[in-house]
Amino acid sequence: MIKFFKLFLITIFFFTTGGQALEVRNINKSKIVSQASYQVNDTNLIDDDHAENLLDNVKDLNQALNEKSNEIKEKNKNRSQPKFKGAEDIYNDFSNSVVFIGNRKNKKLQGMGSGFVINHKGKLKIITNWHVVDNANSLSVWIKPNKMVDENYLINQVDSYSAKLIKVNKTKDLAMLEVEKLPLKLKPVKYGKFIKVRPGQTSFAIGHPEGLLWSFTSGMISQVRPDYNWRYKGSRHKANVIQTQASINPGNSGGPLFNKDKELIGVNTFTSEGENLNFAIAVDDIISFINEKPKPIGKKKSKYIKKKEKGNTWIKKKKKKTSEKGSINLSDAKEIDYNQNGVIDAWLVDENNNGNYEKAYADQDEDGVIEIVAIDKNEDGNFEVILIDTNNNGNADEAEIDEDEDGKVDVIAYDFNEDGEWDKFENV
Numbered sequence: 001m002i003k004f005f006k007l008f009l010i011t012i013f014f015f016t017t018g019g020q021a022l023e024v025r026n027i028n029k030s031k032i033v034s035q036a037s038y039q040v041n042d043t044n045l046i047d048d049d050h051a052e053n054l055l056d057n058v059k060d061l062n063q064a065l066n067e068k069s070n071e072i073k074e075k076n077k078n079r080s081q082p083k084f085k086g087a088e089d090i091y092n093d094f095s096n097s098v099v100f101i102g103n104r105k106n107k108k109l110q111g112m113g114s115g116f117v118i119n120h121k122g123k124l125k126i127i128t129n130w131h132v133v134d135n136a137n138s139l140s141v142w143i144k145p146n147k148m149v150d151e152n153y154l155i156n157q158v159d160s161y162s163a164k165l166i167k168v169n170k171t172k173d174l175a176m177l178e179v180e181k182l183p184l185k186l187k188p189v190k191y192g193k194f195i196k197v198r199p200g201q202t203s204f205a206i207g208h209p210e211g212l213l214w215s216f217t218s219g220m221i222s223q224v225r226p227d228y229n230w231r232y233k234g235s236r237h238k239a240n241v242i243q244t245q246a247s248i249n250p251g252n253s254g255g256p257l258f259n260k261d262k263e264l265i266g267v268n269t270f271t272s273e274g275e276n277l278n279f280a281i282a283v284d285d286i287i288s289f290i291n292e293k294p295k296p297i298g299k300k301k302s303k304y305i306k307k308k309e310k311g312n313t314w315i316k317k318k319k320k321k322t323s324e325k326g327s328i329n330l331s332d333a334k335e336i337d338y339n340q341n342g343v344i345d346a347w348l349v350d351e352n353n354n355g356n357y358e359k360a361y362a363d364q365d366e367d368g369v370i371e372i373v374a375i376d377k378n379e380d381g382n383f384e385v386i387l388i389d390t391n392n393n394g395n396a397d398e399a400e401i402d403e404d405e406d407g408k409v410d411v412i413a414y415d416f417n418e419d420g421e422w423d424k425f426e427n428v
Helices: 024-031 048-076 089-097 151-157 283-290 303-309
Strands: 005-008 039-041 097-107 108-120 123-128 140-143 161-169 174-179 204-209 215-232 237-246 255-261 266-270 277-280 327-329 335-336 346-349 359-362 372-375 387-389 400-401 412-415 424-427
Touching: 024 359, 024 372, 089 097, 089 215, 089 255, 089 400, 097 123, 108 174, 123 215, 140 174, 151 372, 174 283, 204 266, 204 372, 215 277, 237 266, 237 283, 266 283, 359 412
Parallel strands: none
Antiparallel strands: 005 266, 039 327, 097 108, 097 140, 108 123, 123 174, 140 161, 161 174, 204 215, 204 255, 215 237, 237 277, 255 266, 266 277, 335 346, 346 359, 359 372, 372 387, 387 400, 400 412, 412 424
């Protein structure tokens, strides 16, 4: 099945390995450090034919999908929206349980999202998405005011609470916040059961789409999808999810999804290209996360960075053992220390010696193993294809395609069984 995914419902930055995020598309603009002098494993990551076939597949696929999309829109254009009974009670009972979350970096708001209040061990806590709070220096929380205001007024004129991040599960894209002296009048949500969620049931979402505070939407549950995988730039996630037609948009991330019985059944998390394709992490994963033992929160430093902090002026990367296929000689490549932490993490290759780089290699987690190869076939400075080896076994199982070469990812492809055939494509 082919699906097309947007980014998460809140804008967050690419993960970092050191001082500066390793953005593969900007490698060819980086400062050259030195000439390379060692070899790396042979890998299917640099199969040029594989990359070219991928581009052809995407072009053919896009044409077919555009035709199908127009057909669906034509069939649905006169379809009326169903009316729901009892929705007003859900909003009246639980809108005050929903909070507005501000993600601050260097004292500036870099993103906003939603969250909701739970009762955990007799104390009020807040549940939201991990991607809502990721990369924040501090977190601000606003509760629903007595009189409705707009987003700017809320941020600038209404007092907020300072929140502490106490637990995260990046895989499930969940986070728990603690706020001192939250008003006791806030009503914690009550939990439904994932096994009782069925397609055709009605669901209700509360959140802050596009900064429209405490918006209330409803829609039919389209499907339940156990052990579902999705991704956002440098992060990959897996959880039980609920597919719903309840309208959600950027700003809804972390907000609650209710059933008709006023029970929490999910956390609104991401949306798809297409009509009413919205997804929430299921309540059973939320409860499991709530009961998890907290783990230390903080970014781990690689062993190379630790060595550098102890006084090494330069860190030599270990040679990767050659495979049976042989090895790739990077002696003519240009080395780059992208994040300037003393570790070589990227290489540029000019195969025809014309001053333009056709390929770029990247070791984004600085473990001495190349996971990414970017290809610029026409040497115009934009990488058409970026091949990714997510499990470090030498085979490309993911690819990012910039079809129109505007420097932005248009399509993501997956080769789940790593047989050279792309199994799934997603629009970004």
